[in-house]
Amino acid sequence: MLANAPGFTGNTLDRADRVRHEPALLEAALADAEARLLVLDGLDPVLDEAGRLTWTNLSEASGELLFLGHEAGVPRFVSTFADDVSVPTGRSPAMFALLDRFAAPDAANYAAARSLVFWHGRHRFCANCGSPTRITHAGWGRHCPHCGAEHFPRVEPVVIMLAERGDQVLLGRQPSWPPGRYSALAGFLEVGEAIEEAVRRETFEEAGIRLGAVRYIASQPWPFPSSLMVACVGEALDADIRIDANELEDARWFTRDEVGMALARDPAAPFLGPPAYAIAHTLLTAWYEGN
Template sequence: MTTNDSFPLGQPAFVTHVLDRAAHLRSDDDKLFKLESGRDARAYVVHRDSLVMAKQADGVRALLTIDEALTFGANSGTIFLGLRDGAPLFGMGIAADAVERLLIRNDVAVSELRGMAMEGAVPAGELSAIAMAKSMVSWHQRHGYCANCGARTVMSQGGWKRDCPSCKAEHFPRTDPVVIMLVTFGDKCLLGRQKQFPHGMYSCLAGFVEAAETFEDAVRREVFEESGIRCGDVAYYMTQPWPYPSSLMIGCSAQATTEDIVVDHTELEDARWFSRDEAMLMHHRRHPDGLTGAHSFAIAHHLLGRWLHGPSSAT
């Protein structure tokens, strides 16, 4: 099995949920403190897009004890993620200067999450909880001050809320909806590439949902803006949490009603129609020109795979 096959069709990264979020415990400070102090408490330590992990003889371990996390220099404030088999899991942040000191150690690894997940270095079953930790740590780092009055806010509700002691405003984490869509026209599909993509990679078009906009309208608008293609019917497939920093990818299929592409080069480097046969070669990384689709880590891979492996009339 290749690393691109590590996420079976319909199961991209971050969707396998193994936690009981136990939201009823978030308001019980005494209970959370007791859980955090227990021997079975564990934490994921997040630095930007990376994880701080313990090195072991057989690889790396992302799930740290609270003492390990604090010894490595993690911030003392914890975010309660939930319970896994009854054991409490927390998310913790860490300052850049603490990370710098870790980089010279032989018993610690600080590695970018996306690359590790693609390589299978972190078990797929842990990725949902890690995504939660990453999104929440990022939210706290970006929302330390009240948007209403500018005063410093404080963490509450096990990390799922920030309160302003000055104006009493309450602040909650948000998730940004993003549509990602496979557009088809007969027996071909529309794929695009951005400049930062790996060489030869094409993927589904995507974009943020705007205020007071339906998912269906967002699909039609984004496809037209980026490629000049008009779409009719739009169908929902599945969602994927995407912790960069905190989005929800809404996977859709869309039927094109026009065929002529006009690329918006501020958004895309290129966009092309691909036949089913050529897309199949890209999907399985066998294209003679080295073209590829998205990695199975991402929902785009699963949108394309669903179309390719369905009946020829699938959209």
């Protein structure tokens, strides 16, 4: 077991799958006087001083209600955007500051809600025939009345990896990151590709390093908008870095001691490590500790 769990994991909601398939159970949840609605500012969470999510009455919903699950027996919902409101794209500048304030379980619950709301906002029309769709399965699906197609939320798998060579690890940086930050390489899994194959391909494409054996470390839901980060470590077969300038600004080998300094936020560290909520931090910590 990893010493530090990835951010956005540890969901405390019972997703109560039966509610998605039995209309009477959904009606009971909607009629429950204790039922609560997640408060969002656009797609951003509204946190209290303790970093906890804010909940309100279902009557405050601006769109259709989506069932998130039960927590301590209390039904929890989130609302879609109204039909005439466009779904925000990307992350707002305020979101980055909020990520460091989250209470851990609430971050996981928010991740599910955000991804679900975003998905509904982007799938109002059928991908098969273009007709308007309607919400089904208590908010976990959409149905096209015209052609009968069923649509369900999907995640986009992303591999994120370290290449190791003895007591060194390969990290890269993108030009948009804060000065001095280095982190794990990453890229989307492509169709017809295994996780290990994607790890090897992305590492070679971005840094020119070929990998041998690949081992899985951990995964993380990443709700921007709905990725699943799959963290791995691969054995480097060579050390000659050749970066793709379209992907990276720089890539370097760092020693275990240097990684330890960065994780400890030592001012003398040769690089700034990834933030604690990112699975890259979990991955780097696991490598540093030899897990």
